Amino acid sequence: MQNTLTRLNPDASVDTVCEVLERDGGVIIENLVDEETLKGLWEDLNPALENWDYGADDFSGHRTKRLSSLFARTEHVATVALKEQFLGAARRLIERPVPVWMGGRRVELAPNVQISATQVIQIWPGEGAQWLHRDDMSHLRVYPGPIGRVQLMLAMSDFTAENGGTLVIPGSHTLGDEEPPAKDRAVSTEMPAGSCLIWLGGTYHAGGPNQSDAPRTGLTISMIAGNMRQEENQYLAVPREKVLAYPEEVRRLLGYDTCPPFLGWYESADPHLVLQQDTEPAEGER
Numbered sequence: 345m346q347n348t349l350t351r352l353n354p355d356a357s358v359d360t361v362c363e364v365l366e367r368d369g370g371v372i373i374e375n376l377v378d379e380e381t382l383k384g385l386w387e388d389l390n391p392a393l394e395n396w397d398y399g400a401d402d403f404s405g406h407r408t409k410r411l412s413s414l415f416a417r418t419e420h421v422a423t424v425a426l427k428e429q430f431l432g433a434a435r436r437l438i439e440r441p442v443p444v445w446m447g448g449r450r451v452e453l454a455p456n457v458q459i460s461a462t463q464v465i466q467i468w469p470g471e472g473a474q475w476l477h478r479d480d481m482s483h484l485r486v487y488p489g490p491i492g493r494v495q496l497m498l499a500m501s502d503f504t505a506e507n508g509g510t511l512v513i514p515g516s517h518t519l520g521d522e523e524p525p526a527k528d529r530a531v532s533t534e535m536p537a538g539s540c541l542i543w544l545g546g547t548y549h550a551g552g553p554n555q556s557d558a559p560r561t562g563l564t565i566s567m568i569a570g571n572m573r574q575e576e577n578q579y580l581a582v583p584r585e586k587v588l589a590y591p592e593e594v595r596r597l598l599g600y601d602t603c604p605p606f607l608g609w610y611e612s613a614d615p616h617l618v619l620q621q622d623t624e625p626a627e628g629e630r
Contacts, residue, residue, distance in 0.1 A: 347531055349514055349541075358432040361542065365433060365494070369517035369547035373429055374539045377498055381423045382538055385500060385563065388418035389464055393561075398468070405551065407471035413581040414462035414563070415590070415598060422594050424498055425459065425565050430542055431597075434494035434567035437544075446605070453604045459597045460493070460566040461575040464500070465551065467508035467560045473553040476513065476525040479566065480545035482575050487521050493545025493568045497533070500561040505532035508554035510541055510562070517546035570603030588619060595619055 350364045351372045364371040392411055399405040414421045425431060434457050441452035478485075480493055503509035511530040519525070525548035532552055533541050543549060545568070554560055566575065578598045587595055595601075600616045602608045608615060 347514065347529065349512060349531060349533065352429075354429075356429060358428060358436055361429045361433045362436050365437065365542065365544055368514045370512045370514060370541060370543035370549070372533065372535050372539060372541055374535060376427055376429060376540045377424055377538045379538065381420050382500065384420040385418055385424075388420060389414070389563075392417065393464060393466060396466075403474065403477075405467065405471050405474060407468040407554070408551065409464075409466040409468070411464040411466075412462060412576055414464065414565075415459075415578070415594075416582045416586045419589065421462065421563070421565070422590060424496070424540075424563065425597065426593070427496075427540075430494070430496045430540070430565075431457075431567065433542065437491045437494055438567065438569050440490065444605075455569040455571045455603050456601060457494075457567045457597070458570045458574060458599050458601065458603075459578060460568040460572075462563075462565050462581075463576075464561065464563050465497075466562075467551055467554045469554050469557055469559070471508060471551070471554045473511065474551035476511070476527065476530065476548045476550045478546050478548055483545075483568070483572050485545070487517075487519065487546055489546070491544055491546070492572060493566055495543055495545065495564060495566040497541040497543075498563040498565075499535050499537050499539050499541075500563055501537050501559070503533050503535050503539075503560060503562065504556070505534055505552070506554075507556035507558065507560040508552040509533040509535070509560065511550045511552045512541070512543060513548040516548040517544045519548070567597075570601065571607050574599060584619075592616070 396409045439454045441454040510533040513529045
């Protein structure tokens with residue numbers, strides 16, 4: 345296994361991002377999010393974050409704040425979620441066909457992707473290192489196995505080794521379940537605000553210890569296969585009026601979609617039709 349994370353420019357192709365992710369399990373894309381979006385995220389999220397409580401257990405962090413329901417709190421998060429190097433890579437790596445028999449024929453069906461969890465994670469001075477884990481543990485995935493999750497961490501503030509930059513073990517997505525993660529192989533994610541870490545659900549990682557005198561703030565979004573349950577219940581996290589404010593692509597990513605062949609329907613139809621009905625003009629307004 346290598347002991348560094350590859351860094352790419354913000355114009356890197358999806359092909360290149362996928363190549364690095366499949367090889368290393370993680371990649372840093374520098375300056376992927378523009379300053380205006382970053383400013384908007386801070387303006388929308390910081391008031392709630394300032395009054396948020398620390399975690400209540402070792403995993404969540406006793407000196408770490410975790411703010412969720414981001415699509416209900418700021419529309420700027422959609423700009424991050426739709427970045428081609430993230431969403432495009434997630435689709436390429438997750439939407440891989442599976443052979444099934446239907447109607448006496450052998451056909452191939454592929455899942456779509458959906459947003460699973462969203463959080464702002466703010467690690468404060470004095471916080472220790474989180475224990476290394478795979479995010480795929482939420483779905484009890486077995487390794488080695490196919491890719492079912494791709495995740496992004498946006499640095500809302502600078503990430504350094506001193507202030508709790510995310511720890512990653514490059515190449516650890518290839519480990520079987522019998523082999524525990526080795527702490528001495530973990531490397532710290534160092535990147536300026538606006539840059540992003542993208543990693544696979546099978547890559548071992550953890551929040552780093554903050555030994556600085558200021559908090560470290562990151563925003564994370566995960567994409568999973570549409571045939572898996574969303575880690576964060578987006579139907580409760582994002583009120584319907586907020587969902588309606590987003591374009592169709594985002595609505596479907598939030599879960600108002602069907603996954604081939606049959607998952608997620610409402611009254612045997614595409615659930616997005618329910619949202620479309622809410623946006624159609626009344627008879628007298630046409």
